[in-house]
Amino acid sequence: MPPVLVTGATGRIGRVVIGQLIDAGVPVRALIHRSDAAATLPAEAEVFTGDLTVPESLDPALTGAGAVFLVWTAPPRTTAAVVERLAAHVRRVVFLSSPHRTPHPFFQQPNPMAALHADIERLIAATGLESTIIRPGMLASNSLAWWAPAIRAGDAVRWPYGAAGTAPVDDRDVAAVAARTLHRDGFAGGDYVLTGPESLTQAEQVGAIGDALGRRIAFEEMTPDEFRSLSEGTAPSSVVEMLLAAWSAAVGQPAYVTTAVADILGVAPRTFHQWAADHAAALTEGP
Numbered sequence: 001m002p003p004v005l006v007t008g009a010t011g012r013i014g015r016v017v018i019g020q021l022i023d024a025g026v027p028v029r030a031l032i033h034r035s036d037a038a039a040t041l042p043a044e045a046e047v048f049t050g051d052l053t054v055p056e057s058l059d060p061a062l063t064g065a066g067a068v069f070l071v072w073t074a075p076p077r078t079t080a081a082v083v084e085r086l087a088a089h090v091r092r093v094v095f096l097s098s099p100h101r102t103p104h105p106f107f108q109q110p111n112p113m114a115a116l117h118a119d120i121e122r123l124i125a126a127t128g129l130e131s132t133i134i135r136p137g138m139l140a141s142n143s144l145a146w147w148a149p150a151i152r153a154g155d156a157v158r159w160p161y162g163a164a165g166t167a168p169v170d171d172r173d174v175a176a177v178a179a180r181t182l183h184r185d186g187f188a189g190g191d192y193v194l195t196g197p198e199s200l201t202q203a204e205q206v207g208a209i210g211d212a213l214g215r216r217i218a219f220e221e222m223t224p225d226e227f228r229s230l231s232e233g234t235a236p237s238s239v240v241e242m243l244l245a246a247w248s249a250a251v252g253q254p255a256y257v258t259t260a261v262a263d264i265l266g267v268a269p270r271t272f273h274q275w276a277a278d279h280a281a282a283l284t285e286g287p
């Protein structure tokens, strides 16, 4: 079997995809763009250095590969040249996108990433590549970055829109779907919105973390303006405004829930409570 090239190999999803492909006996190549990252990857992965903003740098990693897992968090200007190179070398691509086509208010707010994702999807569709688009909703692991600092300090979690419902999807389920669609046939043309099994408000999610850790964690509502001030210097204002608009639009209705994870993997998606229980050490002690 020709190897699968995983981009975003040091990222949240790519790193887990690599482990799942190795477990399935699939030869794996990992693309890194900072040379110091190689030591953090499994020894079974063949590591290549390359940069999505320098398309020709990808050629060594692509030559002889059969499929690519594409994650794009780089600036957008080289998307067309990179997709062209993928089509010249490999047969199959699985792209990590977002549910920007889903007609639920949560996913229909102004979102700079949506335009980038739509552009890459259009470029991929214009090639002859076998393609699968995976669209996770809110990743469960976002709560590590968002709420773990307060949880570690023993403080209440202060956050805006506690009543906003999302259906957090476990990163491991997203990675498992990606791995399955990369190395098994039958998913060409597939387009899957991946969610967790249930809608939970953000306050309920903090409660579920408390249940998993065996202690009560208080939730306190924060105003959007407080959230803007808190996020200054840590997140681009476009992302902050996108999140605030999406949460605001989500209040008062259940989150969008799909059966795609179960349909593809044949097992139910992990619950948010399970995610929290499995990440208790990271939530309380740090990475």
Ligand SMILES: NC(=O)c1ccc[n+]([C@@H]2O[C@H](COP(=O)([O-])OP(=O)(O)OC[C@H]3O[C@@H](n4cnc5c(N)ncnc54)[C@H](OP(=O)(O)O)[C@@H]3O)[C@@H](O)[C@H]2O)c1
Residues within 6 Å of the ligand: 007, 008, 009, 010, 011, 012, 013, 014, 032, 033, 034, 037, 050, 051, 052, 053, 071, 072, 073, 074, 075, 096, 097, 098, 099, 113, 135, 136, 137, 138, 139, 142
């Ligand atoms: N968070 C969510 O809830 C959510 C939901 C749906 C979709 N998504 C989408 O998921 C994607 C992010 O996935 P993730 O969380 O796994 O990513 P991540 O953890 O942010 O990691 C990004 C990866 O891309 C690599 N990278 C960055 N710039 C690069 C470049 N110029 N050339 C080559 N590699 C480069 C990074 O390498 P270094 O580590 O070396 O920088 C890293 O491995 C985004 O497209 C996001 O919109 C996220």
